[in-house]
Amino acid sequence: MIHYSYILLEPLTSFESTEEIRRTFDLVKDCGYEGVELQVTRPLGCEVETLLRWITEAGLKVPSFLTGEAYHKGLCLSSPDKRVRQRTVDRLCEYVDIASAFDAILVVGLLQGLRSDEPDPQTANQRISDCLRDVAEAAHSQGVDLVLEPINHLQVGFNHTVAEVLQLVQEVDSPALLPMVDTVHMNIEEHNLLQPIRDCGQQLRHVHLCESNGREFGTGHINFSAVLETLDEIGYDRFASVKIYRGTDLEANARTSLTWLKR
DSSP states (O other): OOEEEEEOOSOGGGSSOHHHHHHHHHHHHHTTOSEEEEEOOSSOSSOHHHHHHHHHHTTOBOOEEEOGGGGGGTOOTTOSOHHHHHHHHHHHHHHHHHHHHTTOEEEESGGGOOTTTOSOHHHHHHHHHHHHHHHHHHHHHTTOOEEEOOOOTTTOSSOOSHHHHHHHHHHHTOTTEEEEEEHHHHHHHSSOSSHHHHHHGGGOOEEEEOOTTSSSTTSSOOOHHHHHHHHHHTTOOSEEEEOOOSOSOHHHHHHHHHHHHHO
16 A cells, blocks of 8 residues: 655755744644655754654654755766765765664655756766765665656756666666656656556655646646556555645645545
């Protein structure tokens, strides 16, 4: 059975107070979710022990942490500057420590960089692969899964399709590095939404569910029934995170989208 979580796209440092963070966790739980997916940043916005306590008190889990915010702080896996790449590896290893405390996975996407960072995809992928191999070693030692997200060409420079991600996973050759899927990115890059899921098979470690227009579910054209049936077909029983990046009413978006999925 799939477990549902809700993605908070804004980092905890953007909340006005700790009470607002705690109320948001309670809201996510009240909407029917089992988990909440968070941005991991430095600073995080509170102590790790405090965040773990709040999550536990809300009756939630953190299935995964997103790492893309670090790209906007100058970190990048494909950077021509070796020092930047090393700082990115070091930061991801720090994030592995945080993920370990929550028994969560670590999602890498935007940190791969853009074509403006490195125009040549072969060179970029060699750098990304070398960096992720180091991070995956640290992750494996702590029992943390490192997940590579295929992101569309408008947002990331490399590895847009599930097939490309699977190839890079194979090259890194670490049990800690695994693929994931995101319906909004697949809607742009793939021929269909179902075969990439089947291609991942038992390797599939995480799922983002997002409507084609980024709004609440049912307002676009993603066939979530077919997606969920295919996930069931491959025996996927982990978390799937609801992602909504257009629309400001968190409660309405979270509640109606989960209702849509369960229906």
